[in-house]
Amino acid sequence: QVQLVESGGGVVQPGRSLRLSCAASGFDSAFTFSDYAFHWVRQAPGKGLEWVALISFDGSDKYYADSVKGRFTISRDNSKNTLYLQMNSLRAEDTAVYYCAKGSSSSNFDYWGQGTLVTVSS
Amino acid sequence: ENVLTQSPGSLSLSPGERATLSCRASQSVSSTYLAWYQQKPGQAPRLLIYGASTRATGIPDRFTGSGSGTDFTLTISRLEPEDFAVYYCQQYGSSPYTFGQGTKLEVK
Numbered sequence: 001q002v003q004l005v006e007s008g009g010g011v012v013q014p015g016r017s018l019r020l021s022c023a024a025s026g027f028d029s030a031f032t033f034s035d036y037a038f039h040w041v042r043q044a045p046g047k048g049l050e051w052v053a054l055i056s057f058d059g060s061d062k063y064y065a066d067s068v069k070g071r072f073t074i075s076r077d078n079s080k081n082t083l084y085l086q087m088n089s090l091r092a093e094d095t096a097v098y099y100c101a102k103g104s105s106s107s108n109f110d111y112w113g114q115g116t117l118v119t120v121s122s
Numbered sequence: 123e124n125v126l127t128q129s130p131g132s133l134s135l136s137p138g139e140r141a142t143l144s145c146r147a148s149q150s151v152s153s154t155y156l157a158w159y160q161q162k163p164g165q166a167p168r169l170l171i172y173g174a175s176t177r178a179t180g181i182p183d184r185f186t187g188s189g190s191g192t193d194f195t196l197t198i199s200r201l202e203p204e205d206f207a208v209y210y211c212q213q214y215g216s217s218p219y220t221f222g223q224g225t226k227l228e229v230k
Contacts, residue, residue, distance in 0.1 A: 039219070041167075048210065048221060048222070048223045048224045049159075049161075049167065049210055049212075049221040049224075050221065051212075051218055051219040051220065051221065054217065054219070063217040063218075065218050066123075066218070099166055099167070104172070106154075106172055106173060107155060107214050107215075108155075108157045108169060108172035108173075108178075108212075108214055109157070109159075109167075109169060109212075109214070110169050110172075110178065112166035112167055112168070113166060114165075114166055115166055
């Protein structure tokens with residue numbers, strides 16, 4: 001059973017930076033972390049889900065929501081089974097629970113972490 | 123961007139009743155890339171349906187997805203107490219991978 005555990009959230013002032021991590025485990029011998037694409041999805045307090053970013057299995061392709069393009073960077077370390085989200089120039093509207101999600105072989109989001117809360121406030 | 127609009131925004135039903143949730147896309151979505159997720163308070167979303175109509179592992183058969191093009195439906199045939207939650211549709215065929223705004227299913 002795949003498990004995803006996010007960390008790195010907290011309270012940060014507007015304009016500052018924060019890096020989130022997502023540690024993955026529970027892969028079987030046939031397919032490993034490096035076989036799958038991963039996503040970041042966020043949810044502002046009391047709001048719906050917003051897709052943030054995607055990284056391909058090998059890190060060669062990255063896609064971003066317009067709302068974070070140029071400020072956020074998704075990356076991965078396949079040797080550590082870990083996904084990252086570097087968030088720069090944070091704004092109040094970036095306040096949300098950030099989830100990492102695994103892309104399945106059918107491209108849907110089949111496993112999700114429990115989320116980490118990022119609060120941007122002075 | 124493909125905007126997904128879910129209706130109704132909220133739905134009040136009793137256990138045992140049938141629920142029908144709608145998701146309409148502003149642009150055609152390949153059925154291969156339409157999913158439904160369930161989210162309960164304080165929890166991460168859970169994949170219910172992918173490919174518009176395929177149940178994810180462990181999802182009971184009272185959940186049925188259907189539709190094509192721009193109109194998709196999630197039907198819950200007989201509501202169980204644990205089914206009261208928020209449901210989101212999502213298209214994952216092309217970036218940005220948009221979600222609907224959600225339908226909150228409440229106990230009547």
